[in-house]
Amino acid sequence: MPTALMLAAEEGISVNGPLVVKSFNIGGITINLTESIIVQWFVIAILLVVVLVLTRNLKVVPETKRQAAAEMIVEFFRNTVDGTMGTKYKAYHSYIAALFCFIMINNLMGLLGLRNPTADVSVTGAFAIITFFLVQYNKGKTGKFKGYMKSFVEPLPFMLPFNIIGEFANPLSLTLRLFGNMVAGTVIGALIYFALGHFAILVPAVASLYFDIFSAVMQAYIFIMLSMSYISSADCSED
Amino acid sequence: MEELARGIVLGLSALGAGTAMIAGLGPGIGEGYCGGKAVEAIGRQPEASGAITRTMIIGDALAETTGLYALVIALLLLYANPLIGKLG
Numbered sequence: 001m002p003t004a005l006m007l008a009a010e011e012g013i014s015v016n017g018p019l020v021v022k023s024f025n026i027g028g029i030t031i032n033l034t035e036s037i038i039v040q041w042f043v044i045a046i047l048l049v050v051v052l053v054l055t056r057n058l059k060v061v062p063e064t065k066r067q068a069a070a071e072m073i074v075e076f077f078r079n080t081v082d083g084t085m086g087t088k089y090k091a092y093h094s095y096i097a098a099l100f101c102f103i104m105i106n107n108l109m110g111l112l113g114l115r116n117p118t119a120d121v122s123v124t125g126a127f128a129i130i131t132f133f134l135v136q137y138n139k140g141k142t143g144k145f146k147g148y149m150k151s152f153v154e155p156l157p158f159m160l161p162f163n164i165i166g167e168f169a170n171p172l173s174l175t176l177r178l179f180g181n182m183v184a185g186t187v188i189g190a191l192i193y194f195a196l197g198h199f200a201i202l203v204p205a206v207a208s209l210y211f212d213i214f215s216a217v218m219q220a221y222i223f224i225m226l227s228m229s230y231i232s233s234a235d236c237s238e239d
Numbered sequence: 240m241e242e243l244a245r246g247i248v249l250g251l252s253a254l255g256a257g258t259a260m261i262a263g264l265g266p267g268i269g270e271g272y273c274g275g276k277a278v279e280a281i282g283r284q285p286e287a288s289g290a291i292t293r294t295m296i297i298g299d300a301l302a303e304t305t306g307l308y309a310l311v312i313a314l315l316l317l318y319a320n321p322l323i324g325k326l327g
Contacts (some may be wrong), residue, residue: 180308183310187314225300227302
């Protein structure tokens, strides 16, 4: 008599990448419109609606709970950014807040049964590339040309290759950390459903609580914390 | 012969994926050490528990990185095996 586990082994466990909805060919370069992009549009729409609702009819002294909630969120991000990067980086408040909210809602999309856009290495790679350029920008801005070049030969000139590798290792590890965590949730979810077959009650819910809720919020938080510390530690001004 | 070669490559890839995940040991030890030290620090200085927890989470995330590299390699071997293409 075949058990559920044997059936699962016969059917095979498949975990697919994001579906390609439509392919465009522009000047010999193929651009794929994937599931991840469409889910991200959906996330952008959710964020837009939430932000518009929260910021309607603002008063100097908050009267509604809506405005109090909005102020709490803004206060939280201000304190986080000021606490991690110092008060010098006021311009990053809105970027870090947007990044956190966007990554978190993207990670939570697994709850709706959609494929997490962040379980796609090109999406997390894009986030990490933005951080990479912000690090380079901050280095150039604080150290000018001389300081920027000097940061590569510190503490000793023979460290040059290691510094260059290190510069690219940071965005790579940011990419793979978010991607690995989210794809691990997807793969383990699929494995649990296949192993349990028709008896999939309760156990997937517990796994989903960890991977879809705890891990989702935690990884978004870790992503912004690491981005902030990379950006603020790129400061090479001479003081 | 083709079948046999394919079978060997697939089997060894599965073994490789499993072996790669032995790397899970490292992050486990690292995160445990990190958590233990954080508990010690909070025990010594309970008023700084917020800052300690925040730092601990960052440390955990960094310790986890090597494990995630291994996970990515294991997933590559299982779902996007580059070695099957080399059979010709």
